[in-house]
Amino acid sequence: NAGVTQTPKFQVLKTGQSMTLQCAQDMNHNSMYWYRQDPGMGLRLIYYSASEGTTDKGEVPNGYNVSRLNKREFSLRLESAAPSQTSVYFCASSEFSGIGFSGNTIYFGEGSWLTVV
Amino acid sequence: DAKTTQPNSMESNEEEPVHLPCNHSTISGTDYIHWYRQLPSQGPEYVIHGLTSNVNNRMASLAIAEDRKSSTLILHRATLRDAAVYYCIFTYNQGGKLIFGQGTELSVKP
Numbered sequence: 001n002a003g004v005t006q007t008p009k010f011q012v013l014k015t016g017q018s019m020t021l022q023c024a025q026d027m028n029h030n031s032m033y034w035y036r037q038d039p040g041m042g043l044r045l046i047y048y049s050a051s052e053g054t055t056d057k058g059e060v061p062n063g064y065n066v067s068r069l070n071k072r073e074f075s076l077r078l079e080s081a082a083p084s085q086t087s088v089y090f091c092a093s094s095e096f097s098g099i100g101f102s103g104n105t106i107y108f109g110e111g112s113w114l115t116v117v
Numbered sequence: 118d119a120k121t122t123q124p125n126s127m128e129s130n131e132e133e134p135v136h137l138p139c140n141h142s143t144i145s146g147t148d149y150i151h152w153y154r155q156l157p158s159q160g161p162e163y164v165i166h167g168l169t170s171n172v173n174n175r176m177a178s179l180a181i182a183e184d185r186k187s188s189t190l191i192l193h194r195a196t197l198r199d200a201a202v203y204y205c206i207f208t209y210n211q212g213g214k215l216i217f218g219q220g221t222e223l224s225v226k227p
Contacts, residue, residue, distance in 0.1 A: 004160075033215070035217070041219070042202075042204065042217040042218055042219045042220050043161065043204075043217040044217070045215070045216060045217075059216065090160050090161070092160070105163045105166075106151075106153075106161075106163065106215060107163075108160030108161050108162065109160055110159065110160055111158075111159070111160050
């Protein structure tokens with residue numbers, strides 16, 4: 001059981017380049033999330049998708065776009081990478097979210113280390 | 118704002134109990150309190166969650182104050198593998214977003 005799988009694990013980009021981080025989960029979860037974590041900091045929510053076909057902004061959405069391709073996959077795109085986007089990116093999933101969401105466990109991927117030079 | 122307050126760091130000796138506090142004064146009546154931990158260079162992993170009553174599982178116990186404005190994660194016997202950043206979080210009552218704070222970095226001394 002793979003859980004949440006992210007690719008790539010490591011990437012170096014030049015300023016202005018674009019790239020897409022891929023995420024897939026095999027737990028039949030409805031909700032998926034993208035977080036970023038800067039050195040020595042906690043996680044900050046970029047975007048999330050409560051269910052297939054919906055996406056919503058989190059705390060730090062600027063500079064990113066997301067696509068919920070199907071129930072399994074949730075991708076994060078950097079259209080024009082900036083050094084400020086150097087970070088570790090975590091994808092996560094949970095069975096539910098939305099109004100009244102309560103105690104579902106969130107499962108995280110292993111992270112994608114992105115450096116923008 | 119869905120904010121939690123935790124000490125930046127704590128220290129423990131191996132095989133001693135550890136009590137990690139968290140304040141969440143803005144929590145609503147329907148929000149669950151979640152605890153996750155993050156080992157170095159890994160994604161966060163679930164530890165425990167609860168609503169009103171104290172909760173136990175194989176990893177830890179969660180003690181929730183009667184007014185629900187604070188909670189304490191209890192590791193009954195700390196091991197070196199418990200050294201991690203521990204996050205106390207709760208959901209917004211709309212949308213289910215989980216917002217992480219700074220967490221508490223726990224170090225365990227042999």
